[in-house]
Amino acid sequence: MTAMPLEQLVEALRGGVISLLSDGGAAQWRVTGAELLDHPEAVATTAPGHLLLGVGLDIADRDALGAALRTAADQSCALAVKCPTPPPPEVSAQVATARVPVLAVDPRVPWTRVQRLVTTILAARAAVAEPSGGTTGGDLFSLANAVAGIVGGAVAIMDTQQVVVAYSNLPDQPIDETRRRGILGRRVPEDAIADHLDREVWVSDTVVRRHRPGDLPRTAVVVRAGEDVLGSLWVAFPDEAASADCGPTLQEAARVAALHMLALRRQVDAEQESRDRALRHALEGRSGQGDPPGGVRLPAVLVGLTEAVQKGGDEESWEAGTAARRRAALLRALDLAVLDGRSLGYEPAAALLGDRVYVLLPAAGSGSVSTGVLLDHLLDRARHSLHRSFTAVDSPTVETTSALLAARRDIDAALDHLRERRAGPGAYHAGDLRPELVLRRLVGALREDAELRTGIAERLRAHDAEHATDYCATLLTYLRHFGDVAAASGELHIHQNTLRLRLRRAEELFDVALADPTRRLLLTLELTALSGLSEPSTRG
Structure with a gap:
């Protein structure tokens, strides 16, 4: 482990960031790393020589400052506190008797930045x-x-x-x-x-x-x-x-x-590879298998990207014969996501699974721009650098690994939904698409479990197939327009009286109860599940 004389570290961080309040009575203190002093259990296992960052420590609280000084002394660590320059006389007097070095951090500098500065300087020294x-x-x-x-x-x-x-x-x-x-x-x-x-x-x-x-x-x-x-x-x-x-x-x-x-x-690349591997394992539900300590960094926002389907194109022909080029484009998009994330202050993790790129943007130590701005910038870069258009969906902030898996499920469903609807390329938010995602899950459950269906939609489809009628499309269109006969008949390109006749016949033949809210809702879901994504027919 790299050890750096404390005096050199202070010199490197001069310029309004850090100054020395007390040297602890020894001029040869050496620093090997930085640790947050907000987690007693973690501090108890900290190796000697670390710089403890007094996050949330109020130096005006004499007892709290004394406890922090004792903790640092017990672990043979230095202590950094947010403190103006020059410090208040009572603080100077208290730290002057400390048995450990005490550093003053400019109150305007975030603790995350101090930690990053210290670790960067130590990494530079090690390299x-x-x-x-x-x-x-x-x-x-x-x-x-x-x-x-x-x-x-x-x-x-x-x-x-x-x-x-x-x-x-x-x-x-x-x-x-x-x-x-x-x-x-x-x-x-x-x-x-x-x-x-x-x-x-x-x-x-x-x-x-x-x-x-x-x-x-x-x-x-x-x-x-x-x-x-x-x-x-x-x-x-x-x-x-x-x-x-x-x-x-x-x-x-x-x-x-x-x-x-x-x-x-080389060190950054190794750390990036470690983060990417941990994310890939987490998204596949096998966290901990050869992952680095700590695994994925949470809380974070998960982003999913896939190449957009060209409007008016045939999806099958778009996919056939272009797999190699598409994968190369996805790999380049993955590299762009990592580079853009780094350049804007994030430490992203990225993984390519199937035909989708997933990027994890940790909330801790986030960059100076929002994830939305970063996403727009990435899509613009991809369009100009790769000459490809991508669709991206980001999740709300996730706090746990289980929430990360759920976020991937929602992102996958959102990307499927956008592709099926031939939505244009661009950035979308899973939260904004929540109603559509819930409907997809309900419809998917109905398709997979016959016990959740009343069976009326199957009877309607069978009758349509046997007698060349169109009750399924008629009823679904009518229900989607909330009973608006004019709007439904316009979409079906039939006369309003023809629509009314079909509705009455459906009620007579199949016991359809359009006046019952519960049965109307169930019929809507069953017909949606049955129809898949096919457009309503226009047969008369």
Whole structure:
């Protein structure tokens, strides 16, 4: 397990995120991970050296703070609390006598972000064990500081999903609002993404100079491993003159950063594969079989996607002979879903089962946009990048594995319903389709269990087949229009008197009781189950 000196961790998280309140009387404390201090049972099994995050801890409550300090001391862990800078005198006095280090976290920074910052820094440190080629540069934060010290600017290193994976934190560095928001959010700010994704930066073999109005001038260089683009390294300078003659240094720094980012990518890919496997097992009802600890991350929203049926096309011919191309498109849609989810702040899990892609978007640590916005963005990307249209359905938030299985069942039913109705591609919500899904389940139960049927629909169908009549379609259309003779006869293309005659004959021949609400409801369900999805006939 990677251990990092506490002083280095604090240095890496400077810039308004974390500061040291008390060193606990020892300068060589080392941190191996982060753990939430909101679950006593979990803390009791925490290994020494973790940073305990005091979620919900009120530092003004002297007893609560004392209990948290004792817990940290019992587990040989450091403690982080939300605390303004400078801290209140009574808090300073209380933590000064603590036997463990105490860190102050900016109250504006969410605990989830603090946990992610700590784990990212530790992962970066773990990923940069001495490369075999002899080129070293410490971890990415150390590399950023080294480059900043050489060129006299403020360094930030981003991956291809616009995540700030490391940044320099030397004293008296130049800083502007874009850099400040990027560090606090660990992401390229929304208004700077267009500049960050400028094609000139990503295709250039040399450094590129950029200067957005209102920002400090910047120099950028792409980070590559062969032809594979891994990210970019940016330096903000106090003025244009300071950025001169730094090209060779930044290009060498980009080569060193590539070694570390490759290691980080391998770790991210392994974690992604682990999440995907756990989701696949959960959706197949076999959770726990070789899954990583914790399994799927819940609560979360489940999304199901399938390729949309082209309107006016024949579904059988659409499916025949195109299986390989369709599967390739689904696999590419799966990759897009994962990449878009990551780029917008989620840690998605994804699985391809049959002809459907399922994506799980955890609620904890969710991105800056809603799942609905993410889904619209994904469908738009698929339409332009894959030249394919998809239908997507998302579930309400699910809390348990059993609820996840139920969500998959509802999503599958919704996708079936939309395909059968030839609905257009786009994003739909299972909650909005709930009435249709309930009806499908009721009709499905009637089809499968004869004891749930009165048998009248079968008698009507048999009579229609034998005598070339059309009582089934007539009655179902009439019932679907709630007894509106004009609307029903218009859909059937028959005269209103003809419709009335058929209804009277049905009542005489088959004991149909259209005035009885219960029997009318049962007849509607049975006729719907019997008719399947066939359109009503127009025979006279």
